[in-house]
Amino acid sequence: MGRAPCCEKVGLKKGxxxxxxxxxxxxxxxxxxxxxxxxxxxxxGLLRCGKSCRLRWINYLSPDIKRGNFSNAEEETIxxxxxxxxxxxxAIAAKLPGRTDNEIKNVWHTHLKKRALKTNQHNSERKIxxxxxxxxxxxxxxxxTQSEHSSLYCTEMETTSACTSSSDFSSLTNISEGKHMNKxxxxxxxxxxxxxxxxxxxxxxxxxxxxxxxxxTMPSHSWTISNExxxxxxxxxxxxxxxxxxxxxxxxxxxxxxxxLFIRSGESIELPEF
DNA sequence: AAAATCATCAACCGCGATCGC
DNA sequence: TGCGATCGCGGTTGATGATTT
Numbered sequence: 344m345g346r347a348p349c350c351e352k353v354g355l356k357k358g359x360x361x362x363x364x365x366x367x368x369x370x371x372x373x374x375x376x377x378x379x380x381x382x383x384x385x386x387x388g389l390l391r392c393g394k395s396c397r398l399r400w401i402n403y404l405s406p407d408i409k410r411g412n413f414s415n416a417e418e419e420t421i422x423x424x425x426x427x428x429x430x431x432x433x434a435i436a437a438k439l440p441g442r443t444d445n446e447i448k449n450v451w452h453t454h455l456k457k458r459a460l461k462t463n464q465h466n467s468e469r470k471i472x473x474x475x476x477x478x479x480x481x482x483x484x485x486x487x488t489q490s491e492h493s494s495l496y497c498t499e500m501e502t503t504s505a506c507t508s509s510s511d512f513s514s515l516t517n518i519s520e521g522k523h524m525n526k527x528x529x530x531x532x533x534x535x536x537x538x539x540x541x542x543x544x545x546x547x548x549x550x551x552x553x554x555x556x557x558x559x560t561m562p563s564h565s566w567t568i569s570n571e572x573x574x575x576x577x578x579x580x581x582x583x584x585x586x587x588x589x590x591x592x593x594x595x596x597x598x599x600x601x602x603x604l605f606i607r608s609g610e611s612i613e614l615p616e617f
Numbered sequence: 618a619a620a621a622t623c624a625t626c627a628a629c630c631g632c633g634a635t636c637g638c
Numbered sequence: 639t640g641c642g643a644t645c646g647c648g649g650t651t652g653a654t655g656a657t658t659t
Contacts, residue, residue: 359627359653381644397645398628433647444647449626 356390360399364389368396369404402443409441413450421447422459 356364371387377400380393389396402408413421417439424435432444432451439447 357629379644393644394630394646395628401646402627430648445627448648453625 354390355392355395357395360403364391365399365404368399372400372404398445402445407441408443413442417442418450418455418458421451422455422462425451425455425459 360368367387367389371383371389375386377383377397380397383389383393384391384396387396391399420438421435424438428434430448432448436442436444436447
C-alpha cells in the first residue's frame, strides 16, 4: 500500500487564499484551535487541505507574525546563523520572533545569499594575501595546551568548501574553571551565554597553519580564541577549533554540534563519540 | 508603449520524523 | 512492535509586479 495523499486531489481548492477563506480560518482557529490540521478544513467548512491551512496560518494569518522589512540586525542574524547551521530555516526562524521559516528562506534566496557571497569573496581574497600567524603555546598558562585538546571543527564558514572532510571533538575542556569536563558534555551555561553572544570580529580568532603529519600533503588549520577576549564569549568549553584536512571524520557531525548549541537550552548536552 | 527580463514571495510538493492505535 | 496517519521541514514553482530594453 502506497503512501496516503496529503489531501484529496479532487474538489479541493489550490492557489492564493481569498479574504473570505482567511476569515473563516482565523475565526475557526480562534474558537477551536488547531489540534488536527487534517480535520480542520472540513470542520471549518473550507475547501482546502489541512496542509494548505496550516501553511496559511503559520506563514500569514497567525497574530505572532511580524510584518514589514527585515532590520539589519535580523539580516545579520540570518547570515551568521546560516553560516553556522546552513539551510535549517526553522532553527533560524526560532531565533527571530515573528519571522517564519518560509519568509527567511525567501529573504535569503532573494537578498542575503548574494550579500553573503560577496562578503565571502572579499574575505577569501584578503586571506590569500595575508600570511597566517603562528601561535606559540604558552606552557605557563593555565589554559591547556593545544595538544591537550583533541579539538573541534572549522568554524570559519567562509572556508566551508575546504572544510568538508573533518571534525573531531572527542575531548572538551572547561577553560573557565580550569578543569577537564566529562568527555562529550557541554554545560548549560555555554548554551545560555550564546543568547547574549557579542559580535565576533577578526580579533577574536588567531589562525594557525601547520603540517602536523609528514605523510599528509594537506596542512592542519586551527583557530584559537584570543586569551584576552575569550571571557566575553560563550565558549567555556572550547578554546581551539582545529581543522585537519584529510581526516576521515564527518563534517556534518560538526554542524550538528553547533546546531545543538544554538537550539537547545537548560540542560547539559551529550555529544556523540567519534 | 510594448515586450522581455528580473525580482519577489505565497503556496505547493515530497519526504522524513513522530505520533498513536 | 508494526504500521498508517499526521506533522513539519526544506526545496521548488508559478503568479505578479517592477524594471529594463
